[in-house]
Amino acid sequence: MPVYRAALIGCSRMGAFIDNEVVGYSAVHLPYSHAAGYAACPRTEIVACADLREDVMAKFGEAYGVPKEHHYTDYKKLIEKERPDIVSVATQPEHRAEIVIFAANNGVKAIYAEKALSASLKEADDMAAALDRECVIFNMGTNRRWDNGYDRMKEIIESGDLGALQSFIIYANGTLFNTASHNFDLMLRMNNDEPVDWVQANLHGKDEDLFDGNILKTDPSGEGIIQFRNGVKGYALLTRRGSNFEAICEKGTITARNNGQTWELYKSAPMDDSGRHMGLFQEPLPDIERRSSTLTLVEDLVHALDTGEPTRGGIKVAQANMELIFGFIESHRRGGAKVKLPVEDRTLTLKRQRVGGNTPKYEA
Secondary structure (H helix, E strand, C coil): CCCEEEEEECCCHHHHHHHHHCCCCCCCCCCCCHHHHHHHCCCEEEEEEECCCHHHHHHHHHHHCCCHHHEECCHHHHHHHHCCCEEEECCCHHHHHHHHHHHHHCCCCEEEECCCCCCCHHHHHHHHHHHHHHCCEEEECCHHHHCHHHHHHHHHHHHCCCCCEEEEEECECCEHHHHHHHHHHHHHHHCCCCCEEEEEEEECCCHHHHEECCEECCCCEEEEEEEECCCCEEEECECCCCCCEEEEECCEEEEEECCCCEEEEEEEEECCCCCCCEEEEEECCCCCCCCCHHHHHHHHHHHHHHHCCCCCCCHHHHHHHHHHHHHHHHHHHCCCCCEECCCCCCCCEECCCCCCCCCCCCCC
């Protein structure tokens, strides 16, 4: 079986060193960063890296065995000279579209890009067009899609034991690009990536602090309602309950608490002999041996490269995620009105004054 050559563009936190920040946090199962995932997969090897900061690349090279002659401050030179099979794009969304499109147009076979997909819907459209035209395999780093704990949640929903899925609740939606991109993707997956009909939402903050014409100046927090075409309704809330997610079905519920560290299953049952009064009663859930979602994502790319089969994610799923983000923003701009998807205005663009630049944590 071939070993695929991987290159990393963006060598900072999620690209290479975030594992050092989450040691002892049981909700995250290592390896977690892009580079650590490739290093753990016997079917991939890291051959090159690109970053604007040579000191960061030096630390990356030490950590992952990439010699200095394979470090690049120009990602285009990396792709043209190294000809990697897989490219990871672990930059901020403002820079991601240009890199992904160049990689797709210059022979890269598979791309693993961080979330959110891009800074605008126009960029997302252009990325999808390039990836489709060049038949490039794609996954976006919304890790819960590859987390086997949430696989169990999906299996329980699909078993029919709780009846049909009726609604899905996110209890802490957070900022739209950084956090809600994860949450929206989980909701989409639990509902089999069904199309969304409309959204209705509001953002936190004053409009003058959020917008400058068609520029979005910051990554805003938002909450709202998502209406799927199959009748399922999603609720994205901003509460203090942390990363809790609840699937409500006809005859019970399943809840992931504390970012998937604990799980609760409740089934509907009679509360008295008459059977007229129903309540929810907790049922035991078997333990599951958790594994790295990043490693599973990388293995998904490898499987697609081997077989030509689609990945669990893909560019269409990533585009649907962006529609939800910008649908929430558009609903707020229309005073909380319902917004049909896809969003008509594709030009609103996230452009923050300061993006990235933080020093990674090089040691655990």
